[in-house]
Amino acid sequence: MPALVNGEWVKGDVAASEMKDGAFHREATHFHSWITPDGAPGPSGQPGLPAEPGRYQLFVSYLCPWASRTLIFRSLKGLREIIRMSVAEPAIGENGWTFADPQDAGPKAPPIRDLHQLYTASEPNYTGKVSVPVLWDRKEARIVNNESADIIRILNTAFNELTGDHQDFYPEPLRAEIDRWNGLVYDNVNNGVYRAGFAKSQSAYEDAARSVFKALDKIEAHLADHRYLAGQYLTEADWRLFVTLVRFDAAYHGIFKCNIRRIADYHNLSNYMRELYQWQDVRTTVKIDHIKAGYYSIAHINPTLIVPLGPDQNFDAPHDREHLLGKGIFKGS
Structure with a gap:
């Protein structure tokens, strides 16, 4: 599938590193910052950002099961009014994950049509796959995290004081x-x-x-x-x-x-x-x-x-x- 190489979008079967001896091996995700109630570091010492209403945005696809995890937690934890959402087209084309209309990504970023624009905005020389979900910081115009397992744990606890929702899915x-x-x-x-x-x-x-x-x-x-x-x-x-x-x-x-x-x-x-x-x-x-x-x-x-x-x-x-x-x-x- 297409991917970014040194910040340039390359079409074709670029992400061939995921295949070894005929077997598929999933490439690790890259962005692992965290959101906490007060901006303290994450559970493993990851850089932390403070929970703020309207600051963060999820870029997702209804197709993708990894993104679906984050959609479920956004709903269950009452975060629909706290965290914006942008939904990609279901089919992955030559430009990877794309959006039917330009998506507002905050005051420091131009509207985006292709998800890879978020990756290069965060890291201009990024090399690797471009995947959903992406948890995006609209204030700083950068990716907070693109690992769904991390994102659901962020959503599970980070915004509790803002929403009053103390349901715990990882007690x-x-x-x-x-x-x-x-x-x-x-x-x-x-x-x-x-x-x-x-x-x-x-x-x-x-x-x-x-x-x-x-x-x-x-x-x-x-x-x-x-x-x-x-x-x-x-x-x-x-x-x-x-x-x-x-x-x-x-x-x-x-x-x-x-x-x-x-x-x-x-x-x-x-x-x-x-x-x-x-x-x-x-x-x-x-x-x-x-x-x-x-x-x-x-x-x-x-x-x-x-x-x-x-x-x-x-x-x-x-x-x-x-x-x-x-x-x-x-x-x-």
């Missing part, structure tokens, strides 16, 4: 269990579907696809007697899994050849997915038309660019999770 007592599930889900499900879909050898594809379904089988068994991944509380681990589940049957089952089973074939996973979809305003962050249009526009794995009509899905159908003990969301101080 201290559950962190070891959350991290354990995050590791399994990221390696085998979130990234596993991409390793299957982007594989360039039969063995790499089969290894990736089998790992996806081995993990899904394990999660299905766990959800038989646990309301959520970490137990009785809904945590970030659930939302990190949800964004892949909700895309699975419409995209990964077909375009990425993860077709041993559908999520609809799993009783517990499909009911769990519907419960999460129906939580608060989460449904507004899911756009299946964007998801299908985006994934089926990847020309090297779908040369005809034909988008399938199905499958028929009803995420608002009743779920059966109420019989399991659950306490909802952990409330922090």
Whole structure:
């Protein structure tokens, strides 16, 4: 896919470093500053910026599961009036992620049409992939963070004093269990579907696809007697899994050849997915038309660019999770 090289946008398959021996390896993200209530450093000593209403902006795509995580947290944490949002077109073209109309990026930046403009505004000689989500500082005209796992934890705590929302999706007592599930889900499900879909050898594809379904089988068994991944509380681990589940049957089952089973074939996973979809305003962050249009526009794995009509899905159908003990969301101080 195209990428930036020394600050210049280069079209074509530039990001070939993500392929090794026919297997897909995701390139690490680059920007890792943090936002805290008072601008103190982040949890690992990252440079910190203060939480301020209107200062920050999310650049996202409804197609992308990594961006979808941040959309969910922006909604759940009541940040729609605090953090602006700009949504890219679903298909990634020659200019990478683009916007239908010029996007206001703050007083120090010109309106942008291509996401890579944010990257070079932050680092003029940037080399690497250009990805969503981006958490942007409108005041200083630079990227704060482009790692979704970081961004959801920023949104989880940084703005609590501004919103009065103290829901905690990464509570201290559950962190070891959350991290354990995050590791399994990221390696085998979130990234596993991409390793299957982007594989360039039969063995790499089969290894990736089998790992996806081995993990899904394990999660299905766990959800038989646990309301959520970490137990009785809904945590970030659930939302990190949800964004892949909700895309699975419409995209990964077909375009990425993860077709041993559908999520609809799993009783517990499909009911769990519907419960999460129906939580608060989460449904507004899911756009299946964007998801299908985006994934089926990847020309090297779908040369005809034909988008399938199905499958028929009803995420608002009743779920059966109420019989399991659950306490909802952990409330922090």
